[in-house]
Amino acid sequence: MMETADEVAPAVRSILEAAENRESGTDGPITVSSRSFSAALEDAENAGRVPVIAEVKPTSPTSDGHREDDPATLASAMVAGGAAAISVLTEPTHFGGSPEALSRVRDAVDVPVLRKDFIVRESQLDVVEADLILLIVRFVDDLEGLLAAARDRGFQVLVEVHDRAELETALEAGASIVGVNNRDLAKLVVDLETFEGVAPHVPDDVTLIAESGISTPDDVCRMRAAGADALLVGSAIMDHAGDTDGDISENTRRLTTTEERT
């Protein structure tokens, strides 16, 4: 399933090359006592909030700027704004993240923390403790094996897909949390119709996350109407360009308190 390098945008090719060469854990398999993701989503729903996974994303290949703020302060502000969980980019070269940033975030908040990275082999699971990790179907050769290895360590696993074929691969491998990425990693174009096209084919017992390109309360309504159990939001909360005065709590609250249309 691993993509050949020329099937993705140059920035993503560069991310993958860096991932291939990046450090692995050196002390053998880690064991994680993880915070329940499903309980966090349920708590948000019970409190009348839209379940949002807010992402600490200092920069990215498609961001307008770079935020240097302390990651733990950012994450605490996101939780104050009602985030059900936090995602932390740990990729250093293209996203300005680090495993240390994730550890600091996990110490600072009590909600589940997702490690957002481009994991391509088992030993890369052993770099830092997190409650969830991301596996991207198009970049992983042995999804079933990596999924099992992650679960053996205690991680919950968000399996990312972009189309129906990748969804089938994820389901065959036994994924129970699936994210549909609205960002096409071949072209780096975002289209919310991606989620709307894939979501109807996801079984009810799978936790379904809409990822990327969600900026406004209207987008929230649209993704929830299409079946999203939770939304993963980075740029609109981080506001790299400073359009909203960079108020992280308010940016998060605007989405978590969206009145949903039935």
Ligand SMILES: O=C(O)c1ccccc1NCC(=O)[C@H](O)[C@H](O)COP(=O)(O)O
């Ligand atoms: O965000 C990017 O520019 C990007 C480029 C290449 C590969 C991955 C990329 N993003 C990773 C993500 O998964 C997003 O950070 C996440 O889904 C949040 O997206 P958004 O709300 O659109 O920032």
